[in-house]
Structure formats: structure tokens, C-alpha cells
Amino acid sequence: MLDKTKPDWWKSAVFYQIYPKSFQDTDGDGVGDLRGILSHLDYLAKLGVDGIWLSPVYASPQADNGYDISDYQAINSDFGTMEDMEELIAQARARGISIIMDLVLNHTSDEHRWFQEACKSRENSYHDYYVWRDGAPDMPPNDMKAAFGGSAWTYVPALGQYYFHQFAVKQPDLNWDNPAVRRELYQMIRFWMDKGIEGFRLDVIDQIAKDPDRKITANGPRLHEFLQELSRETFQRRPGLVTVGEAWGANVERARLYSNQDGSELSMVFQFEQMGLDQQPGGEKWDLAPLPLVRLKESFAHWQQGLYGQGWNSLFLDNHDLPRIVSRWGDDGKWRVRSAKMLATMLHGMQGTPYIYQGEELGMTNIRLPIEQYVDIEIHGMYAERIARGDNPADVMASIYAKGRDNARTPMQWSDGENAGFTTGTPWLPVNPNYREINAAAALADPDSVFYYYQKLIRLRKEHPIFREGDFELVDAKSEQIFAYLRRTENETLLVACNFTGETVPFVWPEGFGEAALLISNCGEPENGTLRPYEAFMLLGRR
Numbered sequence: 001m002l003d004k005t006k007p008d009w010w011k012s013a014v015f016y017q018i019y020p021k022s023f024q025d026t027d028g029d030g031v032g033d034l035r036g037i038l039s040h041l042d043y044l045a046k047l048g049v050d051g052i053w054l055s056p057v058y059a060s061p062q063a064d065n066g067y068d069i070s071d072y073q074a075i076n077s078d079f080g081t082m083e084d085m086e087e088l089i090a091q092a093r094a095r096g097i098s099i100i101m102d103l104v105l106n107h108t109s110d111e112h113r114w115f116q117e118a119c120k121s122r123e124n125s126y127h128d129y130y131v132w133r134d135g136a137p138d139m140p141p142n143d144m145k146a147a148f149g150g151s152a153w154t155y156v157p158a159l160g161q162y163y164f165h166q167f168a169v170k171q172p173d174l175n176w177d178n179p180a181v182r183r184e185l186y187q188m189i190r191f192w193m194d195k196g197i198e199g200f201r202l203d204v205i206d207q208i209a210k211d212p213d214r215k216i217t218a219n220g221p222r223l224h225e226f227l228q229e230l231s232r233e234t235f236q237r238r239p240g241l242v243t244v245g246e247a248w249g250a251n252v253e254r255a256r257l258y259s260n261q262d263g264s265e266l267s268m269v270f271q272f273e274q275m276g277l278d279q280q281p282g283g284e285k286w287d288l289a290p291l292p293l294v295r296l297k298e299s300f301a302h303w304q305q306g307l308y309g310q311g312w313n314s315l316f317l318d319n320h321d322l323p324r325i326v327s328r329w330g331d332d333g334k335w336r337v338r339s340a341k342m343l344a345t346m347l348h349g350m351q352g353t354p355y356i357y358q359g360e361e362l363g364m365t366n367i368r369l370p371i372e373q374y375v376d377i378e379i380h381g382m383y384a385e386r387i388a389r390g391d392n393p394a395d396v397m398a399s400i401y402a403k404g405r406d407n408a409r410t411p412m413q414w415s416d417g418e419n420a421g422f423t424t425g426t427p428w429l430p431v432n433p434n435y436r437e438i439n440a441a442a443a444l445a446d447p448d449s450v451f452y453y454y455q456k457l458i459r460l461r462k463e464h465p466i467f468r469e470g471d472f473e474l475v476d477a478k479s480e481q482i483f484a485y486l487r488r489t490e491n492e493t494l495l496v497a498c499n500f501t502g503e504t505v506p507f508v509w510p511e512g513f514g515e516a517a518l519l520i521s522n523c524g525e526p527e528n529g530t531l532r533p534y535e536a537f538m539l540l541g542r543r
């Protein structure tokens, strides 16, 4: 177990993201629940993770699967009760696992009491909790678009005003310029800290300081002022609390501010530069393009070097908004197991705090469903828009198969039993039919499984300080097949080598690794001179 009394313990930690709706159902309603998570804590302890990032479990009408909160201080009844939550915090802690909660501070549900009050009149004390502009029924204040389709403005006839929402109509944006809003949110965060929550993931945090009159959403002028106040009023009161902000608009310079060494804002951010590489330049994620490996390497190198000694990286390939990485950048057919391990090797050799998304440790894959079986609000919003503008339906479906968020949200595959052991009822989203082959029970029974490979990577990071401290340099940066790099401390050098293709490719080791120790590999002893299809390894040498 990690020594969590050190304020920066999270720099040696590995976290695991749970999407509660899809993790484990225990009451047969087809929706995962907190007791389901409780039932798998030993599985997570076996994997070796130090914390769970729990996607939202608050009361919510579930228009965006919990990212639309109607009561921040209540548990969604589908997921269980406050007692279940308290038990989860305690049982997890007993296993050295911290609970990191998801904080959605940019918006609430339209069913939140604040918004219901806000809609009653312009004079209501909650009215200014949200972002309103006067207007006529067919004349929104401007042409800003919402992330899930349609205008970012929705008209409330009784008030003669529009409210602003960056996401769905049912997710009105909070007005952070109002100090009363900020105070309420801080109080709510302290409520959870008092319950024993040891960290927070902050949803779309770079969008809180919006300025719709100037069409600014991310990185608004008051963003860092707000973050510093938030941190002072809440997180800093508990040394060692870990925070990670979701920041699609982050670049290295901004990330240095967010994760600066004086701890005045956040521990780290999730940035998405790498996740935007396999799409058409200037397009959306749906506009597919092959992954340019050279640019992927440059981007990782830029972040590794840019935050070295000046901030801290988060490391992830998957989450509940992204497709499954083995289907995306690996080969989910013939080389599924090997390429899943290769991708993990590439990431877990770097400096930062890794996050594993449920099922990634099994090499779970994308799914293909007929459009009506998808649940995600984003998929349906995009589908409607693109069909309306005349796109070819087959192309739209290809985009959904590749990038749709429901790829990540299909139920966790626990066994080869009915519904993959996820539920005895009807799952809210179909189980991937490949569960008979890909499931946790099979992985636990196979010493060569993706699961045990992740377990080993997690252990290695704790055993060798070089993972936390070493610098970063690409090897063979121009190679379009191989992703290789060095990490160096004063007396050690780590070589991480990964073949991103299904071909055998030449690869001569940099000098000095003849006597090096093999830490891990995904297909036996590596040979100096070649890399087999999707081969990956780590060698640790002395300097």
C-alpha cells in the first residue's frame, strides 16, 4: 500500500475509473450500483490500484448519465443510498483505495432545485445562479452551439429570457460570476470531504468561466482566479487531497498553471491533445483519420518534457467518453491481447499518474449497434444533425462505431455467464457479444492475460523510482512504426519500446542495454534488431 500521509502520494499512484451505471448490477434492474462496486473491491485491490475515480453517483434524471445533477448531496436511487456510499468509502479505504468523486461544477440538471427556482421569476434569489440573456422567442442572443447539438440557448417564455447551456438543454450552465454560486459549491465539496472523499475529478473545469457575450467557453478570463479560490476554500484544507481537472482546452503552458508546484490550483489535468490526432484537421472527432504515429510521439514528448519539474501529467488512453483504445490504436482482432499490452506499456512507462478505465485491463473492445440501441445523448444529437445535413448514413454509423461514447459504456464483462455476469435483468445498454471470450473470470485464470500485465505495470511503477522521476527522450522519433523512448535518472536508464504495427520491424537498441534488466515484455525475450508484431518491452539499465 502507498504511504498516503505524503502530500504528493498521488504521484506514485495508479487510479481506476468506474462508470457506475455499467460496472456491476446487484438488484436486477439492469443498471450498475454501489453495492456492485463493493462486491468487486477485492478485484481492484488485486489489480493494485490506489484509488477509484467514480463517475457521478449523485441524484440525477440521467439525461447525460449522471453528468446532469439534480442534488449534489444525495445518491441516485438507482445506484443505492448514502449508507452504501459511506460503506464504499470505508471498505475501499480498508484496502488502501481512495475514492475520488466526480464534480460537475459547470452545470446542473434543469431538475435541480436551484434551476426550478431560477425559472420562477427574474427576482427569485436563485435566478442569477444561471446564465440568462433577454431575447425574443426566435432570436437567441447569438449563434453558439451546444455540445450535444442545437443552440446553446433555450428560451423560457414565462421569463422572456434564454438560459445558456454548453451541453444538453437539460444541463443549464451555472453562473460562476455569482459569488453565492461559488459559496454553495464549496460547501457541497466540504460535505463530501467530511465524508472521507480523498480526491475529485473536475468535469469540464476549463469551461466554468464562460463569457457567452464574447463567445468564450473554455479558458475564460476569470478561470484561474476561480480555480485558486475553489482550491483555497476546499481542497487545500486537506493536505494530500488529489484533484484532476478535465480540460479539453489545455495546452502545456496552461497545464503548468493548473498543476503548478505550489499547489494553488489542481494536482493535474486531463488534456486531450493526443486524443484529437486521429481526426481530420479542423474537423470534429467524428471526421475520422488514421493515427499519425510520428505526431502522437511528438505530442507525448512535448507534454512529458513540458511538465517535467514544472507540473504533473495525467496518463490515460480510455475513459467513459472515448472509444476503447485496443479497437482505436491497437488491433482488436488477431493481436488483441498483445496490442492491448503494447498500448499499456507505451503509456505506463511515462511520467505522470495513470488512469485505467474499467475493462481496459481486460482489453475490452468497441461495439457496433443499430442506431436505435445506442443510449448516448451525444451520439443521437450528432446522428440527427449529420443525417439532416445530408451525410451518408453508412458514414455516420462508421463514425459512431469508431468514436461513439457508448463503446466505453457497454457493461463490464465479468464472466461468460448470462449478460457477462453484469446483471440478472436486462442491461441498460447491450453487453458486447464478445464477453464469452473477453471477461474478468477468464483473465484471472490466465497468467498471460491483459489483467496480469496491468497488475505488473502497476507494481513496477511502485518499485522503480525512475517511473516517477526520470526525464523523457524519444528514440527514433521519425519512425512511423515504432514508439520508443528513454527515461533517465542520474544512475539508471529505462528503455520503453513499442511496435504499433502488425508487422515485424527492425529495431536496434540504443547503446548500453546489452546487460540491462528486462522489466516486462508482452511476447517473451526481446531481441536486439527486431520488434515482432505489436511487441513491447521495458529494459532497465545502469548509467
Ligand code: GLC
Pocket (backbone or CB within 6 Å): 064, 067, 068, 104, 167, 203, 204, 246, 320, 321
Ligand atoms: C464531460 C464528461 C462527459 C459529459 C460532459 C458534460 O466531458 O466527461 O461525460 O457528457 O462533461 O457534463
